[in-house]
Amino acid sequence: MLKSIIKKVVSVEQSEGVGARVRRSIGTSELRNLDPFLMLDEFKLAKKGEGEAPAGFPDHPHRGFETVTYMLEGVFDHEDFAGHRGTIYPGDVQWMTAGKGIVHAEIPHTLPCLGLQLWLNLPAKDKMMDPRYQELKSEAIPVAEKDGVKVKVIAGNSLGINAKIDTKSPIYYLDVNMEANKTFVQTVPANWTTFIYTLSGTGKFGKERVESEAHATLVFSRDGDQVQVESGDEPLRFALIAGEPIGEPIVQYGPFVMNTREQIMEAMEDYQLGKNGFERAGKWRSKIAHQFRQV
Template sequence: MALSVDRIEAAGPRNVLGPRHQNRLIIAPQAHGPYSPFLFLAEDWFAPPAGFPTHPHRGMETVTFILEGQMIHEDHTGAHGELEAGDVQFMTAGGGVMHSEMPGPGGVHSLQLWLNLPAARKMSPARYSDQRAAEAARITGEGYEARLYAGRLGEAERPHGSLWPLALMDLRLDAGATLDLPMAKGWRGFVLVLEGEAKVGGAQTVVRADQHAWAHAREADDILALSATTPVRALFYAAPVIDEPVVAHGPFVMNTVDEIRQAFADYQSGRLTTAGG
């Protein structure tokens, strides 16, 4: 029996952050329990001179999906990536990272997910990897095509570039097509509809463009059913729930206020990227 949808949520309003930069929050920072391990999801449209110059993070990971344009990543480890439409960037901040994300000459339209890390892994070494669109597993069926960046779908499987396990799929369905999305026990996931309209879950809850549907496989491995009522493009994210306290402030996500204070102290003293294990 397919999982039922826990709730439907809509993206927030689009805001102007500065010259040539607009942003909206799809998953807003909030009480983290019902969203764990997902911290937030931001959608950005930006072009030079806008961008995200060098800045810090600790205690979490970012998963960035490029919808259009080009993004250029650099960090203190020497990692460098130039991502195009359909590419995904996995970055583990761990104990500390200093990185920048800047648009290519024509600008970029991106989705960036913040993924939590459990306490035992928050101080892991920073790392970075790209998953190119052409390298994603391509799965086709009756009326659908899925690009699998991480996780499992049918007989296909891709390793997750994040430290914390993650499933990530780019889905395109014709009207009337259906697809069953696997959900492992203890995992929470959401379907973000980018275009069109679909029915999600055992109760066939209607989800429209700019909305996302949440589900949680609490008791056993299960499936989340997706049925397109119009041509649909959607992204599917899923990961194991982390049942721990979350204290987030600015670019740092830890478990206690003292750990947040330590993160700021390490950043201000220049030790952020050397304090991790």
């Protein structure tokens, strides 16, 4: 049974971080806490002007959720207070589980940079786990191809191909490229939260064949177990993301996402006092946020 479109929201570009422009879909007033998804940004970092600070997202904390960064263009560096440092290139994925606490920086290595960042909630039992990183190079991400449709399977499965990433709750994350005038059908478990974010091209989505252009978020109904997409007279690219709802209370204050207000207050105190996962936060300063000067 095909899923229906229950909402369509076109993202408007806005400022975020330092010198960054983002198109936010999940996490706006129109699409707040689409369980288990907290936020989705299409971010763009352009060449900075003379005398401007380095573009990007300088040192900042997280607790209680995961960030999934998928590079579309450019090269992105990241570094955290536990000594982890890496670089992701076009097509690469960084899946960071903040758990009980991380402070990190995300700074472009080259400009311009374009990518997607998804904030994914953690169930209560995992919110205070140790932080971890999973980094997949583009060539290591499984790809499924059939009848003019190419799918990078970042999480979940598609067209008989399974992802390699380990997720704390069941998730699908697919980068779908369709040739013109093709049809793609993806099976998604009934009752999951499912949405598509369009990147380029035009197409028709869902049982109602809702037309959409780039930078739109299309939210599907919980009933039904199949998502159908038809590309138009030009190639179409989009991210299909779905997940099993966690069904727990969500209390968010900036970079902290917990289940109760009391836990948020604890997170703020832990960060300020450098304890319970934030022991290294006080004196740590990233190198990448201060070295990035010449791009």
